[in-house]
Amino acid sequence: MRTKLLPLLAALAVASPATTLKAQEPQGARIAVAITETISGYNPYSDPVVLLGSVWCQIYGCITRYDFDKGEFVPYLAESVTSLDELTWEIVLPEGLKRHNGDPVLAEDIVHSIQYLGSNPGSGKAYLVAGWEKVEALDARTVRITTATPDATLRDNLAGVAVTSKALFDQLGDAMFAEAPYGAGPYKLSEVAIGQHIVLERNDDHPLVSPSNPAQIMYRIMAEPEQRVTALANGEVQIAQSVPPQLMQRVEDLPNARIASVNSVEMMFLAMSPKTHPWDVKEARQAVAHAINREAIVRAILQGQAHLLNGPVSEGQIGFDPGFVSPFDYNPEKARELLHSVGLEGVEVTLSTPVGRYTADRQIAEAMVPMLEAAGFTVTLDTPEWATLWANVQQGNVPFYYMGRGSMIDPSRALHQYFATGGSPRIGFADPALDALLNAERAAFDPADRSAKMQAAISHLVEEAPAAFMWQHQMAWGIAEGIRFTPRPADQVNGWEVFVE
Amino acid sequence: MFVYFSKRLLGAIPVLVVVAGIVFALMQFAPGDAVSMLISDEASEADKARIREAWGLHRPPVVQFLNFLAKAAQGDFGMSFRYREPVMEIVLARLPATVELAMAATLVAVLVGIPLGVLAGARPGSIWDSLASTFSFAGISMPNFWMGILLILLFAGHWHILPSGGREPWGLGLDRITGFLLLDALLQGRGDAFAAALKHLALPAIVLGTNMMGIITQLTRASVQEALHEDFVMTARAKGLSAARVLWRHAFRNALIGVVTIIGLEFGALLSGAMIVETVFAWPGIGSLLVQGISSRDYPLIIGLVLVYTTIFILVNLLIDLAYTIIDPRIRIR
Numbered sequence: 072m073r074t075k076l077l078p079l080l081a082a083l084a085v086a087s088p089a090t091t092l093k094a095q096e097p098q099g100a101r102i103a104v105a106i107t108e109t110i111s112g113y114n115p116y117s118d119p120v121v122l123l124g125s126v127w128c129q130i131y132g133c134i135t136r137y138d139f140d141k142g143e144f145v146p147y148l149a150e151s152v153t154s155l156d157e158l159t160w161e162i163v164l165p166e167g168l169k170r171h172n173g174d175p176v177l178a179e180d181i182v183h184s185i186q187y188l189g190s191n192p193g194s195g196k197a198y199l200v201a202g203w204e205k206v207e208a209l210d211a212r213t214v215r216i217t218t219a220t221p222d223a224t225l226r227d228n229l230a231g232v233a234v235t236s237k238a239l240f241d242q243l244g245d246a247m248f249a250e251a252p253y254g255a256g257p258y259k260l261s262e263v264a265i266g267q268h269i270v271l272e273r274n275d276d277h278p279l280v281s282p283s284n285p286a287q288i289m290y291r292i293m294a295e296p297e298q299r300v301t302a303l304a305n306g307e308v309q310i311a312q313s314v315p316p317q318l319m320q321r322v323e324d325l326p327n328a329r330i331a332s333v334n335s336v337e338m339m340f341l342a343m344s345p346k347t348h349p350w351d352v353k354e355a356r357q358a359v360a361h362a363i364n365r366e367a368i369v370r371a372i373l374q375g376q377a378h379l380l381n382g383p384v385s386e387g388q389i390g391f392d393p394g395f396v397s398p399f400d401y402n403p404e405k406a407r408e409l410l411h412s413v414g415l416e417g418v419e420v421t422l423s424t425p426v427g428r429y430t431a432d433r434q435i436a437e438a439m440v441p442m443l444e445a446a447g448f449t450v451t452l453d454t455p456e457w458a459t460l461w462a463n464v465q466q467g468n469v470p471f472y473y474m475g476r477g478s479m480i481d482p483s484r485a486l487h488q489y490f491a492t493g494g495s496p497r498i499g500f501a502d503p504a505l506d507a508l509l510n511a512e513r514a515a516f517d518p519a520d521r522s523a524k525m526q527a528a529i530s531h532l533v534e535e536a537p538a539a540f541m542w543q544h545q546m547a548w549g550i551a552e553g554i555r556f557t558p559r560p561a562d563q564v565n566g567w568e569v570f571v572e
Numbered sequence: 573m574f575v576y577f578s579k580r581l582l583g584a585i586p587v588l589v590v591v592a593g594i595v596f597a598l599m600q601f602a603p604g605d606a607v608s609m610l611i612s613d614e615a616s617e618a619d620k621a622r623i624r625e626a627w628g629l630h631r632p633p634v635v636q637f638l639n640f641l642a643k644a645a646q647g648d649f650g651m652s653f654r655y656r657e658p659v660m661e662i663v664l665a666r667l668p669a670t671v672e673l674a675m676a677a678t679l680v681a682v683l684v685g686i687p688l689g690v691l692a693g694a695r696p697g698s699i700w701d702s703l704a705s706t707f708s709f710a711g712i713s714m715p716n717f718w719m720g721i722l723l724i725l726l727f728a729g730h731w732h733i734l735p736s737g738g739r740e741p742w743g744l745g746l747d748r749i750t751g752f753l754l755l756d757a758l759l760q761g762r763g764d765a766f767a768a769a770l771k772h773l774a775l776p777a778i779v780l781g782t783n784m785m786g787i788i789t790q791l792t793r794a795s796v797q798e799a800l801h802e803d804f805v806m807t808a809r810a811k812g813l814s815a816a817r818v819l820w821r822h823a824f825r826n827a828l829i830g831v832v833t834i835i836g837l838e839f840g841a842l843l844s845g846a847m848i849v850e851t852v853f854a855w856p857g858i859g860s861l862l863v864q865g866i867s868s869r870d871y872p873l874i875i876g877l878v879l880v881y882t883t884i885f886i887l888v889n890l891l892i893d894l895a896y897t898i899i900d901p902r903i904r905i906r
Contacts, residue, residue, distance in 0.1 A: 265662065306732075
């Protein structure tokens with residue numbers, strides 16, 4: 072044994088430098104993407120992470136997707152998605168659509184996928200298909216969905232429906248996800264290492280891909296920002312998600328990489344639950360909105376990497392009104408007057424914030440405390456661990472908190488969830504006028520009409536101030552030289568949108 | 573000896589049950605909720621109730637724990653809430669990465685710490701002694717995460733000679749036989765894979781082993797100094813043995829018992845201490861898995877991991893007992 076090992080070990084010293092270089096250079100059209108969140112497993116319906124949702128859509132094909140150039144949801148796996156009337160939708164599959172193993176994609180697959188999403192314990196996204204009363208296959212290519220109430224967000228919801236095979240599920244059950252992950256998307260599943268990485272291979276038969284897209288993509292978990300940036304510098308990854316403001320200059324200074332920033336569609340806000348005092352008083356809520364010097368926070372703490380919001384949405388999102396300006400400018404005197412007018416000067420409040428969940432969240436909350444105190448509040452800062460805070464927020468037990476809400480290209484679901492009566496206990500806001508406006512936007516199928524109704528709802532919401540809308544973070548991506556990728560407001564890296572030059 | 577080890581292993585069973593009970597109870601008292609953490613924030617209360625029932629969380633905690641024990645007795649430690657895979661499959665798949673890292677770190681600590689400690693102990697007040705003190709105190713006092721990030725910046729970000737993290741390069745193509753990459757590479761005669769794995773292992777092993785190196789250096793130094801003043805050393809010198817022989821054969825060997833105890837205890841601490849290093853280096857071991865499990869309140873995974881840690885501690889202690897008999901023939905296990 073010793074005689075065999077010694078020459079081998081001796082050879083290593085010679086072989087090793089070349090090996091490292093080889094390992095760290097992108098080979099052919101193969102790229103690695105450093106991501107922040109974990110990879111839960113093989114089941115495309117269980118993972119709530121937005122970026123991973125888009126990865127599963129690349130493999131299986133989701134029914135629709137959002138086209139940022141057109142500014143609307145367009146068919147992805149489907150050929151068309153049409154509303155026949157207020158309650159009835161029809162999905163038609165392209166003729167001859169096949170999975171990666173050659174099996175046809177059938178209407179019954181869509182029905183199965185929607186049923187799995189809605190009722191299987193393995194699904195974590197049943198909300199996507201809530202209120203869909205009937206889903207039926209009319210023939211091999213056509214599916215009809217009947218909703219309980221008019222729902223203009225249905226195309227948005229279909230963007231989260233990955234279409235898996237009913238035949239394979241009947242044969243294998245949940246084991247299908249690992250043993251036969253055959254989709255019909257632009258990329259095929261090559262490898263999953265749970266909690267570590269996921270590797271996709273280009274499906275050259277798919278119309279969205281071209282030879283200049285990566286032949287292979289690895290999404291690799293790197294939780295630490297320093298490591299993502301260093302891996303980018305070292306050529307270990309070609310795209311790095313979420314470069315924090317303090318590391319952006321380092322990436323800009325690299326000879327082999329650059330920064331590309333884009334507004335996220337995640338609204339950051341201060342929620343104030345009217346179920347609790349003093350937030351049951353509108354003037355107290357409005358005082359908060361006047362008290363926060365958002366410009367200073369964005370400039371000093373976020374180093375300019377955020378876009379101030381006039382409401383819950385900004386440009387590119389449904390319901391954005393470029394002419395709408397928030398009535399709540401930074402005005403500590405006005406804030407103090409508002410509090411004084413309702414006899415609440417010196418009222419004690421507790422501001423809760425996550426730590427490390429959002430960019431500079433703790434520092435931001437710390438900066439807000441003196442601003443709120445200058446307006447007349449007596450503030451205690453609470454910084455619980457994320458799991459504790461999140462569970463309490465979901466149960467409606469946190470009166471005043473700094474939080475973000477993503478997945479808001481179409482903001483309807485988020486606005487209903489946070490601000491409609493009974494939407495969720497998180498804020499516990501109840502306002503029949505706002506409910507009526509939100510229901511009206513959801514029932515409007517004409518895009519212009521819907522946008523106008525959404526704007527009316529947003530205007531009313533901002534005035535009532537159950538939340539003070541702060542900003543959207545600009546998401547900075549590190550991108551290696553030789554890679555062409557334009558990040559979109561949604562947190563996604565789709566292979567067909569990445570080009571290797 | 574067989575009887576002794578069998579008794580010790582059987583005695584470990586109640587320890588494991590008690591540990592599982594404590595962990596389970598602590599998690600019941602901990603704020604936060606697995607369902608809230610692991611499904612979409614858009615899920616309705618009805619969806620959450622459905623998931624809670626599917627995961628058995630709707631039952632009283634005592635029933636949950638008894639169910640767990642009953643299944644664990646048959647080798648079924650439940651399914652991870654987050655990964656939807658059997659807990660032991662996930663843990664065992666990642667255990668070799670942590671053990672390999674801990675062994676490499678121990679090797680670094682022993683290979684540096686013992687010679688440095690012996691030299692310092694043999695020549696108190698010398699340059700070796702000062703060097704050993706400086707190294708060991710630096711090693712003990714430097715925080716792992718700080719040193720890890722610093723080394724990543726230097727070796728990966730600046731000099732580009734070592735990878736920034738992970739356990740292997742993409743496309744290594746090494747078949748898993750034991751799960752220990754270095755060993756698997758050797759078994760398959762893959763020098764390239766051995767070198768690549770070694771390069772990925774180098775920084776995390778150094779960072780993880782630095783603290784242990786400091787402790788070993790200090791302890792070895794003190795033990796050797798003490799041994800050199802014992803009567804048997806004077807006798808050995810009087811017999812005309814060379815200084816090196818007196819130091820290594822007599823003083824060092826007698827000093828070794830305390831050092832081996834510390835190595836064993838520290839090896840256990842390395843396994844649990846690997847959490848931070850694994851997170852900093854994206855090392856796919858059970859330490860980073862435990863961090864993910866705790867942050868998402870993945871109770872089955874947390875209990876499974878704690879039981880694995882406990883078992884390893886028990887086994888390491890047994891091995892230390894065995895090592896005593898080899899180092900000091902006067903010690904007999906009954």
